[in-house]
Amino acid sequence: MLYPGNIKKDYKRNIPHKNRGMKLENLINLSNEYYLENDIAVIYKKPTPILVCQVDYKKNLIKEGYYKVPSTLDYNGIYRGKYIDFDAKETLSKTSFPLSNLHDHQLLHMKRVIKHGGISFLIIKMNSLYYLLDGKLIIDFIENNDRKSIPYEYIENNGIVIKENIRPALDYIKVIDSYYFKEENL
Amino acid sequence: MLYPGNIKKDYKRNIPHKNRGMKLENLINLSNEYYLENDIAVIYKKPTPILVCQVDYKKNLIKEGYYKVPSTLDYNGIYRGKYIDFDAKETLSKTSFPLSNLHDHQLLHMKRVIKHGGISFLIIKMNSLYYLLDGKLIIDFIENNDRKSIPYEYIENNGIVIKENIRPALDYIKVIDSYYFKEENL
Numbered sequence: 001m002l003y004p005g006n007i008k009k010d011y012k013r014n015i016p017h018k019n020r021g022m023k024l025e026n027l028i029n030l031s032n033e034y035y036l037e038n039d040i041a042v043i044y045k046k047p048t049p050i051l052v053c054q055v056d057y058k059k060n061l062i063k064e065g066y067y068k069v070p071s072t073l074d075y076n077g078i079y080r081g082k083y084i085d086f087d088a089k090e091t092l093s094k095t096s097f098p099l100s101n102l103h104d105h106q107l108l109h110m111k112r113v114i115k116h117g118g119i120s121f122l123i124i125k126m127n128s129l130y131y132l133l134d135g136k137l138i139i140d141f142i143e144n145n146d147r148k149s150i151p152y153e154y155i156e157n158n159g160i161v162i163k164e165n166i167r168p169a170l171d172y173i174k175v176i177d178s179y180y181f182k183e184e185n186l
Numbered sequence: 187m188l189y190p191g192n193i194k195k196d197y198k199r200n201i202p203h204k205n206r207g208m209k210l211e212n213l214i215n216l217s218n219e220y221y222l223e224n225d226i227a228v229i230y231k232k233p234t235p236i237l238v239c240q241v242d243y244k245k246n247l248i249k250e251g252y253y254k255v256p257s258t259l260d261y262n263g264i265y266r267g268k269y270i271d272f273d274a275k276e277t278l279s280k281t282s283f284p285l286s287n288l289h290d291h292q293l294l295h296m297k298r299v300i301k302h303g304g305i306s307f308l309i310i311k312m313n314s315l316y317y318l319l320d321g322k323l324i325i326d327f328i329e330n331n332d333r334k335s336i337p338y339e340y341i342e343n344n345g346i347v348i349k350e351n352i353r354p355a356l357d358y359i360k361v362i363d364s365y366y367f368k369e370e371n372l
Contacts, residue, residue, distance in 0.1 A: 042298045044258055049233035050248060062236060065248035072230055076262060078269040081303030085264075112228045117267030 022169075024088045024125045028075065031168035035079075041173055043077030043084060046070070071105045073120070079173060080181060083118035085110070086135075090125040096149035097124055099142065107142065110135040119180050123162065123172060124155060131159030132175045208355075210274045210311045214261065217354035221265075227359055229263030229270060232256070257291045259306070265359060266367060269304035271296070276311040282335035283310055285328065293328065296321040305366050309348065309358060310341060317345030318361045 025045070035041040054064035073087035089101045102122075113120040113135070120135035137158050141150055160175045214231070221227040240250035259273035275287045288308075299306040299321070306321035323344050327336055346365055348358045 036298070039298075039301075042295070042302055042304075047233040047235035047254075047256075050236050050238075050251070052236075052251075060252060062248065062251035062253070065236070065238075065251055066246060067248070068233075070233075078271075078299060078302045078304045081269070083264040083267070083269040109228070112222070112225075113264060115225075116228055116264045118228075118264045 024090050024123070024130070024170075025074075027130075027164075027169040028088050028123065028172070031170045031172065032075070032077075034168035035173060041077060041079035041084070043075055043079065045075050046072065069103065071103075072109045073106055079119075079176060080184075082180070083113065083116075084176070085113045085118055085120045086123060088123045088125075093149075094127055094152065096147075096151045097126060097155060098149045100148070102138075107139065111139055114139075119176065123170075124159065126152060126155060130162040130164070130170060130172075131155050132162055132172055132179065133159040134179065210276050210309070210316070210356075211260075213316075213350075213355040214274050214309065214358070217356045217358065218261070218263075220354035221359060227263060227265035227270070229261055229265065231261050232258065255289065257289075258295045259292055265305075265362060266370075268366070269299065269302075270362070271299045271304055271306045272309060274309045274311075279335075280313055280338065282333075282337045283312060283341060284335045286334070288324075293325065297325055300325075305362065309356075310345065312338060312341060316348040316350070316356055316358075317341050318348055318358055318365065319345040320365065 029045060032041075032043045032045070035043060049068040049070055050062075050065045051068050052062050052065045055062055073085050075087065076083070076085040078084065087102075087106065089097070091097050091101065110120045122133050122135070122138060124131045124133055133155055138150070141154060160179055162170055162172045162175050165171050211231070218227075218229045218231070221229060235254040235256055236248075237252045237254050238248050238250075239252070241248055259271050261273065262269070262271040264270065273288075273292065275283070277283050277287065296306045308319050308321070308324060310317045310319055319341055324336070327340060346361045348356055348361050351357050
């Protein structure tokens with residue numbers, strides 16, 4: 001079937017277009033809902049921490065509040081018995097991921113999680129692709145480089161591309177399976 | 187050494203008095219800080235979810251917001267490689283713990299966490315004592331009873347008392363060790 005402009009409509013290929021323009025955070029939230037409903041994983045976004053200064057208790061209304069800097073990563077939960085802890089970051093830069101995106105205490109948090117046996121990573125949107133980059137590789141890069149950004153080449157070579165999909169919108173659990181549960185999958 | 191009124195000061199015994207009147211939430215937050223600083227566990231309280239309706243972006247000020255009902259439990263994190271997820275509840279009733287303290291979606295969340303291999307429980311303050319009551323026992327009680335509250339006797343018989351201390355203020359990790367890591371401790 002041909003549409004105006006002689007464009008052949010291909011639903012399957014078109015659907016990820018629906019996601020285009022959708023914020024990375026929304027794609028992950030939608031995926032988490034899918035994982036929850038299908039009993040695959042229990043992962044939530046933590047609420048944004050807000051310092052509440054003034055409340056009208058009669059109306060249950062917050063009249064004065066300020067955003068606080070979070071000391072952990074945004075998402076955590078459980079998958080296949082493992083503790084999962086990650087954050088989602090976007091950059092418009094095509095050549096490198098600025099490390100200013102990651103606060104010092106967030107880096108420390110990643111280190112702690114990994115040390116205690118959890119899985120921690122970043123989902124990075126860059127050059128229209130979604131990468132899962134393992135926390136150990138991020139820490140390793142930072143500790144062995146003076147650079148203030150991670151070059152795209154490092155992400156391309158060490159990250160794993162997460163495919164956009166219909167449901168879930170961003171199937172990062174599939175990448176966790178292939179990266180962190182390699183042995184169990186054999 | 188005797189103090190006015192012939193009272194022998196016993197520092198060790200007196201210190202938990204400092205905690206008296208301190209909210210359960212604060213005792214747990216202090217304990218979590220201790221666990222974090224001493225590299226024992228990585229457990230945080232989730233921020234209270236707030237629906238932000240109006241923001242003055244120039245001042246970074248939230249002018250209108252409302253508290254939302256949380257769909258998970260308040261605390262989660264990792265200990266000894268295990269995913270930990272729990273909530274803290276207080277009741278003034280001396281005879282039973284009202285189940286209205288626990289929302290339906292919080293109960294569902296507990297079930298999911300346990301099913302996926304995590305550890306979930308409540309810390310209940312009742313009759314001036316702190317109990318850790320395992321999630322499975324709570325679910326089991328609710329599914330086999332029509333009562334709208336858990337009798338104190340059930341909590342006394344099945345919960346484990348968490349001792350108040352100096353640092354950490356409430357050593358619930360010790361109870362997790364004895365209850366959930368019994369075999370590993372042998």
